Amino acid sequence: MSLNDILDALFPAGHTVAVANQVITGEATTAQGTVAVLGTTDAAAIDHAMALALSGFVLDTVERHPGRPLVFLVDTSGQALSRSQELLCLNGSLAHLASCVDFARRQGHPSLSLVTANAVSGGFLSFGLMADQAYALADAQVRVMDLRAMSRVTKIAHERLVELAGTSPIFAPGAGSYVRMGGIAAIWPVPSADLLDDALSAARKAVSAGDQRQGTGLSRGGRLLASDIATTVQNATAGA
Amino acid sequence: MIPSLASRHSWFEATARARLAGLLDPGSFAEILPPAESQPSPHLAMLDLPGAFDDGVVVCYGQLEKKPIFAIAQEGQFMGGAVGEIHGAKIVGLLRRAVQEKPAAVLFLIDSGGVRLHEANAGLIAISEIMRAVLDARAAGVPVIALVGGSCGAFGGMGIVAKLCSAIIISEEGRLALSGPEVIETVAGVEEFDAKDRALVWRVTGGKHRYLMGDCAELVEDDIPAFRTGVAKLLAGWQEAAPGLAQLRASQQVLENRLAAYATYRDGLQVWAALGIARPDSVPLLDRDSLVALKEGLPT
Numbered sequence: 001m002s003l004n005d006i007l008d009a010l011f012p013a014g015h016t017v018a019v020a021n022q023v024i025t026g027e028a029t030t031a032q033g034t035v036a037v038l039g040t041t042d043a044a045a046i047d048h049a050m051a052l053a054l055s056g057f058v059l060d061t062v063e064r065h066p067g068r069p070l071v072f073l074v075d076t077s078g079q080a081l082s083r084s085q086e087l088l089c090l091n092g093s094l095a096h097l098a099s100c101v102d103f104a105r106r107q108g109h110p111s112l113s114l115v116t117a118n119a120v121s122g123g124f125l126s127f128g129l130m131a132d133q134a135y136a137l138a139d140a141q142v143r144v145m146d147l148r149a150m151s152r153v154t155k156i157a158h159e160r161l162v163e164l165a166g167t168s169p170i171f172a173p174g175a176g177s178y179v180r181m182g183g184i185a186a187i188w189p190v191p192s193a194d195l196l197d198d199a200l201s202a203a204r205k206a207v208s209a210g211d212q213r214q215g216t217g218l219s220r221g222g223r224l225l226a227s228d229i230a231t232t233v234q235n236a237t238a239g240a
Numbered sequence: 241m242i243p244s245l246a247s248r249h250s251w252f253e254a255t256a257r258a259r260l261a262g263l264l265d266p267g268s269f270a271e272i273l274p275p276a277e278s279q280p281s282p283h284l285a286m287l288d289l290p291g292a293f294d295d296g297v298v299v300c301y302g303q304l305e306k307k308p309i310f311a312i313a314q315e316g317q318f319m320g321g322a323v324g325e326i327h328g329a330k331i332v333g334l335l336r337r338a339v340q341e342k343p344a345a346v347l348f349l350i351d352s353g354g355v356r357l358h359e360a361n362a363g364l365i366a367i368s369e370i371m372r373a374v375l376d377a378r379a380a381g382v383p384v385i386a387l388v389g390g391s392c393g394a395f396g397g398m399g400i401v402a403k404l405c406s407a408i409i410i411s412e413e414g415r416l417a418l419s420g421p422e423v424i425e426t427v428a429g430v431e432e433f434d435a436k437d438r439a440l441v442w443r444v445t446g447g448k449h450r451y452l453m454g455d456c457a458e459l460v461e462d463d464i465p466a467f468r469t470g471v472a473k474l475l476a477g478w479q480e481a482a483p484g485l486a487q488l489r490a491s492q493q494v495l496e497n498r499l500a501a502y503a504t505y506r507d508g509l510q511v512w513a514a515l516g517i518a519r520p521d522s523v524p525l526l527d528r529d530s531l532v533a534l535k536e537g538l539p540t
Contacts, residue, residue, distance in 0.1 A: 048495070048499045048503075049499065052492065052495055052496055052499065055488075055492060056492055056496075059485065059488055059489060059492060062485060063485060079418050079419060081419050081423065081424045081427050081428050081432075082424065082428060082432060082433075083424065083432055083433045083444055083506050084503065084504065084505060084506045085418075086417045086418060086419065086421075086424070086433075086444055086445060087444050087449075087502070087505060087506060087507070087508065087511065088453075088498060088499060088502055088503075088505075089403070089416070089417070089450065089453065089455045090417070090418040090419075091394075091399035091400045091402070091403050091416070091417060091418040092403045092455055092495070093495055094400050094403075094418065095400045095401075095402075095403035095404045096403075096488075096491055096492065096495060098371055098375075098400065098404065099375065099404065099483065099488065099491075100488055100492075102372065102375045102483075103483050103485075103488055106379065106483075121355065121364060121396070121397070122396070122397065122400065122418055122419075124364070125364065125367060125368055125371065125397055125400060126400065129364075129365070129368035129371075130368070130371070130372070143360070143361075144355050144357065144360035144361065144363070144364050145357060145360060150357050150360065153357055154287075154357050154358060156287055156358075160287075164286065164287070168283070168286070169361060170283050170325070170359050170360075170361055170362050171283075171357070171358060171359060171360040171361055171362075172361070173360075177361050178361060178365070181361050181362060181365055182365065183361065183364070183365040183368070210376075211369055211372050211373070213365060213368075213369060214329065214332070214369065217365070223325060223362055223365070225282075225325050225326055225329065226325050226326075226328065226329035226332075226362070226366065227329070229273070229278075229326055229329035229330060229333060230329040230330075230332045230333035230336065231333065232273055232333065233272050233273050233299060233329070233330050233333025233334050233337065234333045234334075234336050234337045234340070235337075236272050236273060
């Protein structure tokens with residue numbers, strides 16, 4: 001599905017969105033008023049320039065439009081893989097972007113992200129997973145690494161990984177795994193203005209609730225340990 | 241035994257527990273959820289891989305120069321310090337606890353390649369939770385100080401986490417980046433990044449380069465007491481304003497300027513020359529004190 005088709009389906013009341021260097025910035029009209037629309041397209045490999053374009057737009061929105069919701073459209077194949085990018089501390093620019101999204105949240109901007117096609121590791125961490133709630137379209141690819149590459153790195157047979165991936169959301173690529181683990185709130189069969197409206201309402205509530213993903217992962221049966229361990233560490237008296 | 245070697249306590253070579261023992265005041269270490277009360281990762285067991293009862297990370301209370309401290313120490317010698325479900329949840333729990341109890345600081349001894357692939361989805365979401373929890377602790381007024389100098393460096397999502405901390409203390413042996421050189425070489429070819437060229441890897445990702453560029457607050461020797469002194473110095477009179485628009489705008493400007501000036505460079509030597517260092521070739525040979533003096537003498 002093309003970016004324009006997705007935008008038309010999400011924002012039938014109108015949108016003004018520009019794409020430059022695979023970075024989306026603009027605004028759109030929704031049932032709940034104007035929202036900022038930003039993100040990446042065409043499986044962008046996030047580099048310094050893209051991260052800074054996004055962070056700059058977040059800061060502009062905070063400065064000029066207090067409280068305006070942020071709608072992130074995520075299509076990233078991960079981070080740019082190059083020596084020149086690492087030389088300038090790419091993790092630093094991605095951290096800066098994450099800080100800006102977090103700052104917007106603290107300033108009362110609800111945020112949600114929608115994975116439209118791909119969401120892979122570092123690119124997903126820096127903005128998609130920083131939103132209050134993340135969603136994914138039904139055919140979206142969400143993963144750290146595909147199973148073939150994982151097999152090469154871990155030296156575990158590919159067939160074995162495929163077999164285990166059938167039952168375990170812990171490492172199986174796919175948006176469905178992330179839903180069960182609590183990282184993605186829901187999968188949308190198609191981009192829709194009604195689903196977006198509901199999601200904006202949910203994001204407004206999520207702003208003050210804090211990070212609920214461990215509890216969600218537990219209640220959905222995908223991440224059975226994290227919630228209890230974090231709570232135990234929070235409340236335990238020191239060993240000794 | 242040669243005395244100078246006997247008295248040296250390499251951070252790079254030490255285990256996570258040895259680093260904590262040397263970093264905190266003697267006798268103040270108190271582990272939370274110690275191995276005897278925890279369990280190895282069932283996800284590794286499912287793949288017939290050996291686990292560790294602490295899942296490769298120690299979380300604890302302690303003191304540093306009598307100040308109450310929380311600390312997180314990743315064990316690079318177990319699964320490359322990589323973040324799985326239990327490992328990540330221990331870190332998130334301690335950071336949330338810091339919001340409530342407000343210790344003088346959280347010390348984050350990072351030694352990690354990022355996400356543990358065997359638990360990839362759990363690891364990625366956990367790193368996202370750690371990112372938010374670090375920012376929550378800082379917003380609550382608790383400084384989170386990253387200490388980077390272990391054999392696995394700070395890579396992948398943990399490289400992002402390091403840069404979300406209030407400050408980074410790094411050793412010359414420390415490495416800080418997003419993608420590891422091996423990954424870049426595998427995907428983009430040896431001409432792009434020769435991962436076996438250790439001198440090049442250090443000029444692109446190493447502690448001296450990150451310190452010269454201003455990405456790390458302090459450069460210390462590869463020595464456990466040096467890290468302790470570095471933390472104490474940083475925390476003495478620590479003041480951190482709540483993140484505000486002006487501060488983020490300033491960071492944005494610095495990053496944009498840097499990109500405009502250095503975007504085509506591919507080697508630390510080029511950046512150091514542009515920073516005004518007369519003899520960039522000499523940088524890899526300088527000892528820590530000389531390098532700090534060199535940085536302090538640079539035009540700003």
